[in-house]
Amino acid sequence: MTNSQSYNKKTNDYNLTKNQKIVFNLLQNSGEPLKAYAILENLKREGLKSPLQVYRALNKLVELGIIHKIESQNSFIACSNSNCASNTAFTICRRCGDVKEIKNNHLFEQVSDLGKKNRLKVHRFNLEFYVDCNGCKVN
């Protein structure tokens, strides 16, 4: 698999539990960021009944690094990188809010290097580029 292809993590690879699995599958199939309460609505037919069930699954998936939280949107998106090591880099359109994960591994290295050069003990980083996206829905 090359870097330019999208990389789909399998639920089986992580011994996910029932709730974790259905939340993760929804995020992978959706491909775009979803909010916790939207996930809950979506998964009521799968038996989810309370926000906490969703938040618990989301927290675990974030911990595993297989989904990421877009903090400025309170939304969650499946990771599409093979080796992000929980580092995150996104473009976020400032007009339509469209989010894309950046897959350029070179960029990840360069940002890590910036941390090192600044003598930081970086556990992970999050980089958000607020952009005008091409073919913006809102244009």
Add this chain to the structure above:
Amino acid sequence: MTNSQSYNKKTNDYNLTKNQKIVFNLLQNSGEPLKAYAILENLKREGLKSPLQVYRALNKLVELGIIHKIESQNSFIACSNSNCASNTAFTICRRCGDVKEIKNNHLFEQVSDLGKKNRLKVHRFNLEFYVDCNGCKVN
């Protein structure tokens, strides 16, 4: 003024209104991130009565680029850079939550360059390094 010194923006420079001014002053004097409802508590003696008064002031100050929002903490901090152009770079301790704004202008340029190299029309960026801080309060 050199880069290594802290840079305090003056409220007069921005024609701030009454509420904007007291919120901004509190953030500057505090030096650390504060949450909206903490600001409200703090400024009740100055006459603030509702969350909306705080949020409106915060939104304006963010727009002006003289404070920044730490999205992952829902908190706000006075900008300590002379020329961040609304770009933000922080270290956030993953244990104690301590936040510091990075003042290395070279880093800002390099991150901007990364955006350019990736052919992005970057309006602004936000970079968060999750670190283990020195002398962590929680250690």
Add this chain to the structure above:
DNA sequence: TGTATATTGTTATATTATTACATATCGTGA
């Protein structure tokens, strides 16, 4: 099997942020 750990279910509640609408203030051009 026994036991520690993690997960689930459920209710209640805390925290963060916005809508809606009435009123007041400020800047600027006629």
Add this chain to the structure above:
DNA sequence: TCACGATATGTAATAATATAACAATATACA
């Protein structure tokens, strides 16, 4: 100066996001 548009304020209500607390189950594995 005044009128009118834009911006800011005050206030109440409510929406959206997230966690606490506690009981019950399931799972891993010594």
